[in-house]
Amino acid sequence: MPTPSDNDQAIRLAAFNALQALVERHGEVLSWDRIAEGFQLHGEQHLFANRTRGIFWPRQMQETALSIKTTVPRGSRVARYDDDNVASDGAFLYKFQGTDIEGRDNRRLMRAQQMDAPLIYFYGIEPGFYRPLWPVYISDVDLPSHSFHVMVSEPEMVKRPFVADAKLLPLERRYTTVQAKKRLHQAAFRQHVLRAYEYRCAVCAFPRTELLDGAHILPDRDERGHAEVSNGLALCRLHHGAFDTNLMGFRPDGVIELAPSLLATRDGPTLEHALKGFVGKTLQTPRSRDLRPNQDYLEERYERFRKVG
Ligand SMILES: [Zn+2]
Structure with missing residues (x-):
């Protein structure tokens, strides 16, 4: 398996740390304005995500993507997380950009899968609000439904990925993904209720x-x-x-x-x-x-x- 370059890995780790700080300060659900502030690395400003694109990488990243983002349909009050429960392996399903797996954006995610590179998933809770999940991994590609399978892992797994028994890794990810879905559900419920009141x-x-x-x-x-x-x-x-x-x-x-x-x-x-x-x-x-x-x-x-x- 090819390993991610030091350059890409450094950007990724800086992004994870900055995101951790944002969540500690502002809570698990972030407004787009907070995400748009981006993060610093070696005095350079980077972005976490792009407002209009789903699959994103800063221009300094050479191989894979940094983040993926779902959007909530305009005017919808409720995030469509139910659609995500379809994958039989428990993964989130993330739609291709367009239908061509060879498209520029999709190729970056294919590469992330080959390298088992960790990404950020900005999960849309309601318009303008996201619950970031990281690290997430592309575990599978489903050509007929034009979607990537996305699994969540524990943040500490990024720092010592080789400690884990390779056989246990899919189990850890499956478990963490189930937990993440539960927490997403709670976060979305809270967000919708608070707004209504x-x-x-x-x-x-x-x-x-x-x-x-x-x-x-x-x-x-x-x-x-x-x-x-x-x-x-x-x-x-x-x-x-x-x-x-x-x-x-x-x-x-x-x-x-x-x-x-x-x-x-x-x-x-x-x-x-x-x-x-x-x-x-x-x-x-x-x-x-x-x-x-x-x-x-x-x-x-x-x-x-x-x-x-
Ligand atoms: Zn009260």
């Missing part, structure tokens, strides 16, 4: 995104694979925790209740104001009807709250 807690209207979650009304429904906003509520950490543990409940008409055990106690400002203070008030939900909580889900969940209480 205009980045505020449905109970207290607290507005800091860092402390907001996309809470599930019915946890088990999520298994079916759709990130339905109507099964979600944007909640701050405190109210999410209270909801998940059935200390706080929401009537199907949106009125907020507390568990009798909490109502019976007296304590400091967190209990008196941040929890009891909202009893009898109504959840603030999106204006658009199809983004509001599903009545059946609320009813089912409220029954659980009442039983536990």
